[in-house]
Amino acid sequence: MTARRLAPAARAGARRAVFLAGALLLAACTTLQSDRIARAPFADAVELHDVAFFPQEDYQCGPAALATALDYAGVRTTPAALAPQVYLPARRGSLQLELLAAARRHGVVPYVLAPRLDALFAEVQTGHPVVVLQNLAFAWYPRWHYAVVVGFDLAREEVVLRSGRERRRIVPLRVFERTWRRADYWAMVALPPGVLPRTAEELPYLQAVVALERMQRWEEARKAYRAALERWPASLGAQLGLGNAAYALGDRPGAERAYRAAASRHPDAGIAFNNLAQVLADLGRFAEAEEAIARALALGGPHASVFRETAAEIRARKADSGERLPAGEAKE
Secondary structure (H helix, E strand, O other), X not given: OOOOOOOHHHHHHHHHHHHHHHHHHHHHHOOOHHXXXXXXXXXXXXXXXXXXXXXOOOOOHHHHXXXXXXXXXXXXXXXXXXXXXXXXXXXXXXXXXXXXXXXXXXXXXXXXXXXXXXXXXXXXHHOOOEEEEEXXXXXXXXXXXXXXXXXXXXXXXXXXXXXXXXXXXXXXXXXXXXXXXXXXXXXXEEXXXXXXXXXXXXXXXXXXXXXXXXXXXXXHHHHHHHHXXXXXXXXXXXXXXXXXXXXXXXXXXXXXXXXXXXXXXXXXXXXXXXHHHHHHHHOOOHHHHHHHHHHHHHHOOOOHHHHHHHHHHHHHHHHHOOOOOOOOOOOO
């Protein structure tokens, strides 16, 4: 089949159509959040003057930015002390995961913000310095850089950074956003366990606290869960987390209170009754433990096998304690 050739005028029209479509796509791709931010409910200008400044060494903007955030959270450290934890010589830089893990090792809660300029400004306006990742070069040839946003001026369309060797680097808002967008708008705050980010959402925040649990930072996790419950009183995850932290710290009465509150507020949550049964058995209150685990077994669900194991353990511990078993029940 022979392809039909376009007449010169038709070809010119097609080129114009293609060019126009490409221009529209380019315009869509270059739309910036900062074009809309002026209508958001922010103060005209905010600057956190008391945020510490650590001039960076070559390729070590990650340790310097993290030291700035940790200092705000009350952790006294230096970029030199953090470098072995976050700096990767082979990459001449730091990965975001290293920064998050190092923050947790120092007992603070690192929280990755939603990739939005309004979320970043909301945190700064609240008084929280924000660590951001930028690409100062091109998407195809990146030059990664961490800085800390400590202020903004919407009237002047400027952002104030702790960056590199500059304590107060002022960058045009649109220039800042373009460099930040090339890094997928990655930003985080690192806050003491009792302080929640202004823009925190329940599930992402609880996931951030669970990461503290994995590092066995139980006291910090307990503080964070208490703060979470102040903002989200109905949060089952925060209530169970509070119980888990108390349990890990050896505070059985505290764990009982937390699990009982979870079971009361969420009567269909079998895991709350399971955990309550466990701590009641630890306290030697086997009749109450059996009642709680019976409720968990009746509810069933994806953790049913765990509930059965807990029930068997309670029976065995009750028998070992010498407490009288119900008639007809054999000792295991």
